[in-house]
């Protein structure tokens with residue numbers, strides 16, 4: 040099982056940590072997986088509530104005709120998390136830094152595929168389903184160990200394994216809330232970053248789905264019609280919240296949480312929702328980072344939440360000066376999720 044992972048050791052983690060005498064950073068205190076053998080046993084032995092896993096791929100984004108770069112986000116994200124202070128507010132001892140999903144071979148294969156040809160797209164979609172299988176296998180073990188995974192992508196294709204892996208080990212089906220300009224409910228035309236929720240729902244691995252802040256101009260007629268007519272699906276638009284101001288951001292999030300939280304649910308955040316940070320599908324208009332942080336806080340405060348996924352940040356598309364902002368953006372969202380979740384269970 041561990042061969043599906045690049046497991047991080049302390050020297051590697053500390054090489055991403057700026058160490059200062061007299062201070063303790065999360066990179067120095069976060070738990071690491073320290074023994075081989077059965078992954079569920081090893082996870083349980085860590086005695087943590089949260090496990091961080093990176094997914095260094097952008098195959099699903101490319102398979103959706105998008106811009107590559109999300110595969111490189113894990114490193115600035117790791118740096119951001121490692122350089123948070125371990126203090127009264129956040130302790131490394133409560134979280135495990137598991138490592139990164141091993142998709143190196145799939146990324147090499149993807150680099151040979153030409154996304155401008157039908158054959159290349161078909162190949163990328165087939166490779167995306169292999170990423171699904173690997174992440175699904177690892178997440179099932181994390182859920183089995185009763186640990187709350189925090190998944191840092193990577194593309195939004197990974198919503199699918201996040202959701203269906205739960206069904207592999209539980210008798211229940213997850214619902215999901217997603218802060219995202221795009222519903223990612225495109226046709227089942229082969230796996231990619233724009234159809235994870237559709238595949239999960241059609242296959243019985245997603246119960247209720249609520250999207251907060253859809254951008255009205257960037258979701259197709261058929262997809263919006265689908266969202267309007269299926270009683271398991273619900274959405275609010277960015278324009279209703281921020282332009283026409285028919286409802287507040289808080290109301291939209293709380294209504295969506297009420298809809299999905301009758302049972303266990305996952306928390307999805309596509310960084311495309313926030314303008315001016317490097318992402319796969321960038322937008323000049325959207326929610327502030329503070330709103331995104333509040334969203335994570337509200338969602339993770341619900342006892343029924345079972346995972347947090349932060350995706351589509353694109354270090355590969357970032358100018359150097361924007362990398363620290365991407366690091367700190369992801370680190371703050373991870374910390375907000377942990378603080379909210381920790382305080383309620």
Ligand SMILES: N=CN[C@@H](CCC(=O)O)C(=O)O
Nearest residue numbers: 103105195221223232233320
């Ligand atoms: N996960 C993102 N999905 C978007 C991408 C849009 C874009 O690349 O411009 C979608 O399919 O609509």
